[in-house]
Amino acid sequence: MPRRPALVASLVLASVLAAAAPAAADVRLPGVFSDHMVLQRDVPVRVWGWADPGEKITVRIAGRTVTTEAGAEGRWQVTLSPLKAGGPHRLTVRGKNTVRIDDVLVGEVWICSGQSNMEFPVGRSTDARSEIADADDGRIRQFKVPHVPAGTPYDDVSASWEVCSPRTAARFTACGYFMARELRRTLRVPIGLINASWGGTRIEPWIAPQGLRAVPSLADIARQAADAAGTKPTNHQQPTVLYNGMIHALVGYAMRGVVWYQGESNHGEGAAYSDKQRALIEGWRSLWGSGDFPFYYVQIAPYRYGKESPDVLPAFWEAQAAVLDMVPNTGMVVTSDIATLDDIHPPNKQDVGKRLALLALRRTYGKDVVDSGPSFREMTIQDDALRVTFDHTRGGLRSRDGKPLSHFEIAGAGGGFVPADVKVDGDAVVLTSADVPHPVAMRFAWHKLAQPNLVNGAGLPTAAFRAGTLPRPDFLADVADAAGYTLVYDLDLARLSAAPAYDVDASARITNAFDRVAYLLELQPGSGPASYVWVSMDAFTDDAAQLAIPTFASGAQFQQAVTQVTVRTNSGAVTPGTGLAGWIELWPSNYGPPNAASVPGASAELWDFGDEPAGHSDGYGSLQIHVPAARQTIFAINGWKARGGADIGIGNSALDPRTTDWTFARNAAGYIHKRLRVFVRTQ
Numbered sequence: 001m002p003r004r005p006a007l008v009a010s011l012v013l014a015s016v017l018a019a020a021a022p023a024a025a026d027v028r029l030p031g032v033f034s035d036h037m038v039l040q041r042d043v044p045v046r047v048w049g050w051a052d053p054g055e056k057i058t059v060r061i062a063g064r065t066v067t068t069e070a071g072a073e074g075r076w077q078v079t080l081s082p083l084k085a086g087g088p089h090r091l092t093v094r095g096k097n098t099v100r101i102d103d104v105l106v107g108e109v110w111i112c113s114g115q116s117n118m119e120f121p122v123g124r125s126t127d128a129r130s131e132i133a134d135a136d137d138g139r140i141r142q143f144k145v146p147h148v149p150a151g152t153p154y155d156d157v158s159a160s161w162e163v164c165s166p167r168t169a170a171r172f173t174a175c176g177y178f179m180a181r182e183l184r185r186t187l188r189v190p191i192g193l194i195n196a197s198w199g200g201t202r203i204e205p206w207i208a209p210q211g212l213r214a215v216p217s218l219a220d221i222a223r224q225a226a227d228a229a230g231t232k233p234t235n236h237q238q239p240t241v242l243y244n245g246m247i248h249a250l251v252g253y254a255m256r257g258v259v260w261y262q263g264e265s266n267h268g269e270g271a272a273y274s275d276k277q278r279a280l281i282e283g284w285r286s287l288w289g290s291g292d293f294p295f296y297y298v299q300i301a302p303y304r305y306g307k308e309s310p311d312v313l314p315a316f317w318e319a320q321a322a323v324l325d326m327v328p329n330t331g332m333v334v335t336s337d338i339a340t341l342d343d344i345h346p347p348n349k350q351d352v353g354k355r356l357a358l359l360a361l362r363r364t365y366g367k368d369v370v371d372s373g374p375s376f377r378e379m380t381i382q383d384d385a386l387r388v389t390f391d392h393t394r395g396g397l398r399s400r401d402g403k404p405l406s407h408f409e410i411a412g413a414g415g416g417f418v419p420a421d422v423k424v425d426g427d428a429v430v431l432t433s434a435d436v437p438h439p440v441a442m443r444f445a446w447h448k449l450a451q452p453n454l455v456n457g458a459g460l461p462t463a464a465f466r467a468g469t470l471p472r473p474d475f476l477a478d479v480a481d482a483a484g485y486t487l488v489y490d491l492d493l494a495r496l497s498a499a500p501a502y503d504v505d506a507s508a509r510i511t512n513a514f515d516r517v518a519y520l521l522e523l524q525p526g527s528g529p530a531s532y533v534w535v536s537m538d539a540f541t542d543d544a545a546q547l548a549i550p551t552f553a554s555g556a557q558f559q560q561a562v563t564q565v566t567v568r569t570n571s572g573a574v575t576p577g578t579g580l581a582g583w584i585e586l587w588p589s590n591y592g593p594p595n596a597a598s599v600p601g602a603s604a605e606l607w608d609f610g611d612e613p614a615g616h617s618d619g620y621g622s623l624q625i626h627v628p629a630a631r632q633t634i635f636a637i638n639g640w641k642a643r644g645g646a647d648i649g650i651g652n653s654a655l656d657p658r659t660t661d662w663t664f665a666r667n668a669a670g671y672i673h674k675r676l677r678v679f680v681r682t683q
Contacts, residue, residue: 027051027095032253035102036161038141038192040109040254041085043290048077048252051095061091061104070095077252085189103163105139107190108183109255110360112176113206113247114262116199117298117345117352122177123170126347135169139189140180142172145196149205149236150245151228157249161192173197175261175298178353179360186361194255196246198236202265203276205242211283212239217275220498220641237265243283251287257294257364258284259356263320264300264344268308270315270644270669271494274322281327296331296359297323299463301339301346302449307655309670311526313448315644316669317464331359334373336451337400337461355460370394373460379442379467382430386410386420386439388467389428395457397424405429407452410439413471416528417443429454441468446526473522473673475532479568482534485518485679486510489548493648493674496640500549510544514680517547519625521635523650524673531571533650535625535634537562537582539680547678549623549640550588558586559597559613565627567634573651574634582634583609583626585661590614591622593658601628607659609633624661636662637676644669 029049039045047059051070058067059078070076087105092098112118122131143161148154162168169177173195180191204221209229212222225239233241260280266273281295299320305313324330333355340346358371374390374397388408390397399405405424409417410431420431420442431442443466445452454462476482490504517539524530540562541547550556565582567574583599585591595602595610602610609626624636631652638647638661647653647665656664668674 026097027055027057027093027099029093029099029101030156030249031159032143032157032194032250033091033101034160036104036141036163037101037143038105038107038109038161038190039083040256041106041189042082043254044082045080045254046077046252047080047091047093048075049093050074051076055095058094059092062089062106087190105141105190105192107139107192108187109192109194109253110176110179111194111196111250111255111258112173113196113258114260115197115201115265117264117300118173118175118259118261119195119197119199120174120345120349121170122172122174124345124347125174125349128170132166132169135164135166135177137181137184138163138165140164140177140184140191140193142176142193142195144171145194145246145250147198147236148245149233149238149241151231151233151241153244153248155249157246174349175352175356176259178350179259179356180353182354182357183360186367187365194250194253196250198242198246200265201242201262202237203262203273203280204239205237206247206262207240207276207280208243208247208283208287209240210286211279211281214282214286215275215279217272217497218279247284252289254290255293257296257360260295260297261352262297263316264303267300267305267316268312268645268666268669269319269642270312271319271322272497272643272645273316273319274326277320277323278326281323281330292329294329294331294360294364295327296333296356298333298352298356299335301335302341302451303339303344304341305448308448308665309525309667310447310449311670311672312644312667314443314446314450314464317445318466319644321463321465329363331363331371332463333359334461334463336445336464337453337455339451341449370456370458370460374454374456374462376465376467381440381468384432384437384439386431386442386468387425387428388431388442390462393427393456397427397429398455398457400453400455400459400461403453405452405454407445407447407450408442409444409446410436410442411470412436412438413440416524417441417446417526439468441470442466443526470672472675473524473530473532475522475530475570476520476677478532478570479520479534481536481566481568482518482520482679485516485536485681487677488544488680489676489678491549491676493637493646493668493671493676496549496637496646496668497643498641499551500640502548505548507544507548510680510682512682513542514544514682515539516681518679518681519635520677520679521637521650522673522675523648523671525670526672530673531573531650532569533571533574533635534566534568535582536566537625538564540584544680547680549637550586550621552588556586556588557613558584560584562625565625567627569650571650574632575630580627581629583628585609585611585622585624585626587613588621590620599628601631607663608661611661620663626661631660633661638663639666642666642668648674
């Protein structure tokens with residue numbers, strides 16, 4: 001039988017493990033309490049483990065002795081009074097057996113978490129060979145948590161502490177190690193790094209259930225996590241599964257704070273990411289129960305993300321920066337000046353680690369260092385100029401490379417953004433352009449490849465930001481065909497989600513029958529004018545609740561011909577017309593390219609106007625209108641659950657060779673204005 005050798009091997013391995021396992025009566029500790037560990041100085045230190053119920057446990061270290069009994073379920077815990085930096089010590093735990101943990105240091109402990117740029121090791125960093133050769137500091141140590149997704153919270157992890165040396169340093173998290181090295185030079189105490197990171201992961205798997213439940217905008221993700229609780233994960237990107245398998249077992253271990261480097265897998269979400277990071281931080285803080293511990297994070301670097309809009313990444317940078325105002329005791333490292341545009345893993349982790357250390361040295365340890373580049377304070381309009389004032393300008397505003405300050409753009413009331421002339425004036429810059437006589441808004445570093453040169457005296461860079469307000473376009477008056485129609489829905493697509501928050505929802509007031517339905521989509525990219533498309537057609541349903549962004553609750557599921565289609569537009573991407581034969585694909589679920597409906601001219605390989613909805617799976621979602629005879633997408637709104645990473649467009653998409661209907665575009669965050677209105681003509 002083909003599976004028998006594997007079965008035999010599994011039984012042999014199980015027997016070996018069973019023989020090696022301690023008896024039920026043995027006292028044991030979680031893996032993070034092991035030889036070469038680092039305990040946090042100057043705070044109460046919790047030590048816990050398991051034994052027989054009622055077993056007396058005695059814990060000793062550095063002249064301190066604490067005694068307790070294991071509870072009814074066999075778990076025990078003690079709290080040691082604060083320890084001073086130093087060591088090595090021996091930690092002894094005695095019950096019916098004795099556990100000795102040797103070479104224990106006391107110093108500063110930081111959790112290092114996130115995805116690939118945190119997991120990225122010293123051995124791949126810039127000048128790796130010399131860095132490894134010089135890494136002979138046994139008072140820096142790392143505990144690397146293995147990759148384990150789990151459907152339920154795990155109480156233990158199987159790993160061990162490593163002492164930094166030229167033999168081991170190549171495996172250390174580079175960001176964490178270079179931060180630790182800077183802290184060692186100033187604080188002169190041992191540094192322990194708990195490296196719980198996994199490349200390519202989204203943020204949702206790292207969030208604790210408590211964090212998801214506390215943020216209302218994440219209610220749909222919280223429900224998804226609750227529904228999957230206790231089941232085997234189908235993959236490691238499911239909500240909470242990395243918290244369960246890699247973080248939960250660490251909860252309560254005394255530490256100073258967290259450093260976090262994550263984002264690439266969520267980078268298309270725009271503003272939605274802020275709430276997710278808030279949930280991550282507040283969830284972990286509530287579980288540790290040690291107050292608002294420091295949480296310092298790295299803003300992802302500029303990178304050539306394929307064909308997606310250049311405005312998508314800046315919108316994500318803005319979301320990362322917004323966390324600073326949302327959550328106390330946080331700090332952000334900016335990396336725009338140390339990026340490698342064709343490498344999503346910039347090897348210069350030395351500067352990343354140093355900047356994380358600067359945040360900690362100033363904000364956590366009270367040292368007089370500059371820890372931030374210039375940060376936006378306010379913008380004022382001065383007739384033909386904008387004055388932008390900054391904080392954190394110690395040493396003055398200057399150019400990193402001696403060239404004119406770059407990546408400042410301004411816009412007037414009627415147009416897109418254009419490059420600005422920049423003049424430094426104290427702690428401010430004055431922005432002008434001959435093309436914009438009366439500017440009202442500005443933005444800085446608003447491009448996925450932006451590597452701006454504005455720094456302060458410490459050479460630290462400025463994060464992307466924008467200020468001012470552009471007037472909201474409204475093309476309704478330009479559409480003569482709109483006469484006689486009644487507004488049913490008005491949605492700012494910046495609030496797109498699984499349960500969109502409509503500016504107007506008048507569906508309950510549509511009590512008369514209607515014979516026509518119309519959609520008006522308005523889009524304005526960051527650079528360039530706004531476009532609109534008006535599409536009206538004979539009614540394909542008599543239920544106004546089924547005309548908006550489709551949801552499972554509305555029951556909206558349409559893949560059918562629509563008749564007497566009228567198209568009005570100012571976009572060259574769509575041909576206007578009347579009396580057209582159209583096609584609508586409107587459903588809340590995921591979908592694939594097979595032309596299951598046998599739409600003439602549609603492809604079975606491309607995502608276009610003949611796609612196949614995937615039942616009621618919780619996925620992408622489609623609101624698309626087409627003219628099949630012309631193989632023309634009129635407009636598409638897809639993937640609204642991704643919020644800023646949704647797909648929106650007028651005309652056929654050329655962003656991805658797999659699609660013409662904007663599937664996979666992930667471009668919603670790239671529009672500075674995006675609005676959908678839905679109308680009916682009542683009888």
